[in-house]
Amino acid sequence: xxxxxxxxxxxxxxxxxxxxxxxxxxxxxxxxxxxxxxxxxxxxxxxxxxxxxxxxxxxxxxxxxxxxxxxxxxxxxxxxxxxxxxxxxxxxxxxxxxxxxxxxxxxxxxxxxxxxxxxxxxxxxxxxxxxxxxxxxxxxxxxxxxxxxxxxxxxxxxxxxxxxxxxxxxxxxxxxxxxxxxxxxxxxxxxxxxxxxxxxxxxxxxxxxxxxxxxxxxxxxxxxxxxxxxxxxxxxxxxxxxxxxxxxxxxxxxxxxxxxxxxxxxxxxxxxxxxxxxxx
Numbered sequence: 001x002x003x004x005x006x007x008x009x010x011x012x013x014x015x016x017x018x019x020x021x022x023x024x025x026x027x028x029x030x031x032x033x034x035x036x037x038x039x040x041x042x043x044x045x046x047x048x049x050x051x052x053x054x055x056x057x058x059x060x061x062x063x064x065x066x067x068x069x070x071x072x073x074x075x076x077x078x079x080x081x082x083x084x085x086x087x088x089x090x091x092x093x094x095x096x097x098x099x100x101x102x103x104x105x106x107x108x109x110x111x112x113x114x115x116x117x118x119x120x121x122x123x124x125x126x127x128x129x130x131x132x133x134x135x136x137x138x139x140x141x142x143x144x145x146x147x148x149x150x151x152x153x154x155x156x157x158x159x160x161x162x163x164x165x166x167x168x169x170x171x172x173x174x175x176x177x178x179x180x181x182x183x184x185x186x187x188x189x190x191x192x193x194x195x196x197x198x199x200x201x202x203x204x205x206x207x208x209x210x211x212x213x214x215x216x217x218x219x220x221x222x223x224x225x226x227x228x229x230x231x232x233x234x235x236x237x238x239x240x241x242x243x244x245x246x247x248x249x250x251x252x253x254x255x256x257x258x259x260x261x262x263x264x265x266x267x268x269x270x271x272x273x274x275x276x277x278x279x280x
Contacts, residue, residue, distance in 0.1 A: 005039075005085040008061060014142050016068040017112060018077045019053075025060030027090045033119035034096030034213075034245055037062065038221040040086040041075045048072050049218040049240070051190070052091070053115030053145075062088075065115040065144070092221045093244045096120040096188065097211055100127045103185030106178060107153070108134040108171050108199060110191020114144040116213060117190050121152045124186075130154050134174045136195065140165035172198050184208050189248065193257055200248030210248040214239040217259060231255050 002008060002023040009021035027037060031052055038047045054063035068074040079085070098120060105124045107117040114135050125131045133153040137143045138161045150156050157174035158166025167173050171189070178184060187210045189199040196212040203210045219227040223241035230237055231252035237243065 002060075003084055005088050007079055007081050007083050007085075010079070010081050013065065013144050016077065017065065017142075017144065018068075019063065019065050019115075020079075021056075021061045021063050022085060022088065023060055024062050024088045024090075027088060028055045028057050028060050028062050031055045031057070031062060031091045032095040033098065033123045034116075035091035035093045036221075036244060037064070037088050037090030038092060038218065039064075039076075039088045041072055041079070043086055045075070045086065046072050047089075047219060047221070048076075049092075049215070049221060049244075051113075051116035051213065051215075051244075053118050062090075063115075065112055067112040089221060093240060094242070096123070096245055097186075097209075098123045098127065101129055101185040103130075103183035104178070105129045105131045105186045106134065106175060106184055106188070107131065108136070108175065108187065108189040108191070108195075109144070109149075110136045110171060110189070110195040111142070112144070113189075113191030113195075113213070114149065117188055118145065118148060118152065120188055121149070125152055125154075129186075132157065132178055134159065134171045134178075136160070136171035136174075136191070138162065170198065171195060172202050175199065175202060179203075179206060179208070187211070187248075188245070189213075193253060196248060197251075197253040200251065200253075204249050211245045212248040212251060213244045214246055214251065214256065215244070230259070 006023045011019045036051050050064045066076045068077045107121045109117045131153045133149045133156040136159045159174050189196045190213040217227050218240050219225045221240045223238045228239040232246045233250035
């Protein structure tokens with residue numbers, strides 16, 4: 001029997017980005033598409049929200065993808081098979097908006113966000129929808145889960161900033177091609193805030209139902225602390241309990257960008273301390 005929160009599988013997908021299968025049977029038993037977990041790497045470490053890219057309720061595992069960005073995520077990517085996370089809380093948040101629709105469903109993953117759209121794409125396909133996936137990255141060596149996306153979706157578009165694979169440009173260039181050739185009823189975009197904003201601005205005049213996942217600052221993940229406040233439709237919402245998916249046409253992205261920059265100084269101090277510890 002695996003230990004609680006033990007890493008059973010580890011794979012480095014691209015540089016600094018690692019996929020883990022983690023033994024968390026209670027979370028796996030109740031997980032739904034679009035939900036997330038909050039984990040700690042060490043006893044004194046911070047709590048970070050992580051999207052779920054899959055789970056196996058029979059094996060009791062959840063699958064997460066971590067990109068080394070800040071101190072905690074960097075520490076997490078260094079863990080190996082047999083190591084254990086300190087704790088995992090979840091599933092948290094609300095399920096993705098999933099329904100049978102008359103037009104095409106488009107799911108868009110930018111960078112690490114590609115893993116997060118897979119469960120929703122799978123559910124949408126199971127309902128009989130036509131599902132098209134778009135995967136975006138800076139270059140071809142940073143593309144994630146292309147084969148798995150192709151297994152789920154009817155068609156997959158690839159975009160790279162440098163043109164090393166697929167369409168040269170951004171995910172919006174692929175989305176433009178899709179909406180010009182067929183009726184799109186639903187778009188889900190998960191990834192960097194500028195990408196999600198660009199997708200939302202593109203679909204707004206077309207009146208296409210558009211959802212984005214707000215990776216705002218979260219602490220407790222249950223709505224108690226209010227750290228992940230965001231404005232959606234001129235109302236204050238908490239990303240952890242009202243989301244993480246929100247109507248992209250109603251999100252105040254300017255406020256979200258400002259909130260994401262609040263702790264840049266502290267994050268740099270933490271990363272510098274980690275480098276010092278590694279040298280020591």
